[in-house]
Amino acid sequence: MISISIIEDNNFYRELLVRVLKEKHFLKIYGVYSSAEEAIQELPANAPDIAIVDIKLKLKSGIELIETVKPYLANTQFLMCSGFQNDENIFNALKAGASGYIMKGSTEEEIQNAIIELHNGGSPMSPYIARKVINLLHRKKTSDNNLGLSSRELEVLSLLSRGLLYKEISDQLNISANTVKNHCKNIYKRLHVQNKIEAINKFSNYNLQAYAS
Amino acid sequence: MISISIIEDNNFYRELLVRVLKEKHFLKIYGVYSSAEEAIQELPANAPDIAIVDIKLKLKSGIELIETVKPYLANTQFLMCSGFQNDENIFNALKAGASGYIMKGSTEEEIQNAIIELHNGGSPMSPYIARKVINLLHRKKTSDNNLGLSSRELEVLSLLSRGLLYKEISDQLNISANTVKNHCKNIYKRLHVQNKIEAINKFSNYNLQAYAS
DNA sequence: AAATTAATAACCTGTTATGGTTATTTTTTT
DNA sequence: AAAAAAATAACCATAACAGGTTATTAATTT
Numbered sequence: 001m002i003s004i005s006i007i008e009d010n011n012f013y014r015e016l017l018v019r020v021l022k023e024k025h026f027l028k029i030y031g032v033y034s035s036a037e038e039a040i041q042e043l044p045a046n047a048p049d050i051a052i053v054d055i056k057l058k059l060k061s062g063i064e065l066i067e068t069v070k071p072y073l074a075n076t077q078f079l080m081c082s083g084f085q086n087d088e089n090i091f092n093a094l095k096a097g098a099s100g101y102i103m104k105g106s107t108e109e110e111i112q113n114a115i116i117e118l119h120n121g122g123s124p125m126s127p128y129i130a131r132k133v134i135n136l137l138h139r140k141k142t143s144d145n146n147l148g149l150s151s152r153e154l155e156v157l158s159l160l161s162r163g164l165l166y167k168e169i170s171d172q173l174n175i176s177a178n179t180v181k182n183h184c185k186n187i188y189k190r191l192h193v194q195n196k197i198e199a200i201n202k203f204s205n206y207n208l209q210a211y212a213s
Numbered sequence: 214m215i216s217i218s219i220i221e222d223n224n225f226y227r228e229l230l231v232r233v234l235k236e237k238h239f240l241k242i243y244g245v246y247s248s249a250e251e252a253i254q255e256l257p258a259n260a261p262d263i264a265i266v267d268i269k270l271k272l273k274s275g276i277e278l279i280e281t282v283k284p285y286l287a288n289t290q291f292l293m294c295s296g297f298q299n300d301e302n303i304f305n306a307l308k309a310g311a312s313g314y315i316m317k318g319s320t321e322e323e324i325q326n327a328i329i330e331l332h333n334g335g336s337p338m339s340p341y342i343a344r345k346v347i348n349l350l351h352r353k354k355t356s357d358n359n360l361g362l363s364s365r366e367l368e369v370l371s372l373l374s375r376g377l378l379y380k381e382i383s384d385q386l387n388i389s390a391n392t393v394k395n396h397c398k399n400i401y402k403r404l405h406v407q408n409k410i411e412a413i414n415k416f417s418n419y420n421l422q423a424y425a426s
Numbered sequence: 427a428a429a430t431t432a433a434t435a436a437c438c439t440g441t442t443a444t445g446g447t448t449a450t451t452t453t454t455t456t
Numbered sequence: 457a458a459a460a461a462a463a464t465a466a467c468c469a470t471a472a473c474a475g476g477t478t479a480t481t482a483a484t485t486t
Binding site: 363364365366388389390391392394395396399408 | 461462463464465466467472
Binding site for chain 1: 473
């Protein structure tokens with residue numbers, strides 16, 4: 001038996017969801033809320049297995065709802081509900097802690113399947129959103145991710161980012177510690193930074209954030 | 214017109230793919246390879262829009278193929294082809310640079326749709342794999358991500374991770390640099406590390422890698 | 427062939443970090 | 457109320473790092 005709570009401000013769609021989910025014997029409606037504020041009050045004490053959250057709520061958005069309430073609901077999964085396939089907010093909702101979503105135009109069967117998939121440890125989502133998530137993984141290794149650094153400098157920077165000392169890096173690369181030091185100085189110059197950590201950050205920011213948000 | 218190359222060592226399935234894709238007027242078979250080695254040789258000079266790669270190849274796996282060949286194929290998208298829904302390697306393939314996948318049991322229509330979705334900027338994948346990707350986003354903000362550090366120590370560590378010096382941190386927190394130094398020493402002890410970078414890594418590893426792989 | 431860039435390496439100086447000890451005050455827990 | 461933990465802070469010695477200069481060699485480009 002999967003317990004489900006619904007947070008949806010639109011009366012019509014909320015009732016529709018309730019009706020569709022009541023049909024299935026293995027689903028149990030736990031709580032029904034018409035605003036994020038109401039849900040924030042009630043959810044922590046009444047944790048469902050799955051919370052279906054409309055992404056566009058009145059005062060607070062569904063994303064804010066998840067962010068505030070998630071720390072208290074370790075065992076609840078959030079299923080976002082959006083009107084549009086390619087809503088940018090769906091991606092942000094997934095980042096905030098949602099695990100999947102359904103569209104408002106979905107059929108009864110699709111909604112039920114999404115819930116089952118979610119409960120089985122899957123993440124139902126459209127290919128468009130999936131790509132945005134995947135792009136975070138790729139981190140642009142392909143093209144100009146070197147920031148003007150030479151391959152040797154990238155090598156040194158990579159070892160630096162593991163927390164190795166100059167001596168340890170020089171042993172690994174079979175060069176002198178002075179040379180490592182020298183590479184670092186050049187790296188700092190090119191990245192316009194003053195120390196290891198800033199260099200590492202600049203590097204990983206470039207690799208990660210190009211695709212983020 | 215979408216140009217497609219196929220890397221598949223199984224003769225039967227390779228020919229089946231060719232036949233299915235030839236049916237569609239907007240798809241053009243570009244190259245057909247029966248091993249990763251062959252593809253590594255040929256692909257860089259003959260870049261297709263989409264490369265369909267079997268995940269299990271003889272000597273080198275499809276993942277290795279992508280890793281070695283991707284730097285030369287900035288405009289090619291990789292569509293993995295696997296026998297199983299929940300093949301762990303699919304997830305690794307996505308990390309390596311693939312953008313979606315199809316299953317060997319897929320219908321002709323599903324294969325064609327996956328290609329179209331991929332070409333339109335989507336990432337076709339199953340909910341199971343999607344979840345593994347999503348979990349990377351969540352980073353376990355919820356529960357015990359503090360590693361036994363006090364809130365003040367977390368504060369210091371957070372500022373450290375931006376590359377600030379002791380003095381800069383002490384100014385920001387209105388405490389003495391000696392105190393910051395002291396917090397660091399305690400942080401290092403608790404995390405069993407020797408320097409800033411290792412501490413930062415341990416922290417972010419805990420937040421990121423708990424779900425990875 | 428000449429010039430440029432990359433990789434190598436050493437020197438010096440000053441700053442920053444690390445590791446150890448000790449100690450006071452405040453907050454939290456028992 | 458007593459004990460424990462957290463936050464504060466100083467001292468010392470050593471190690472590591474940062475920034476500057478200079479220089480040789482190898483590889484690449486012009």
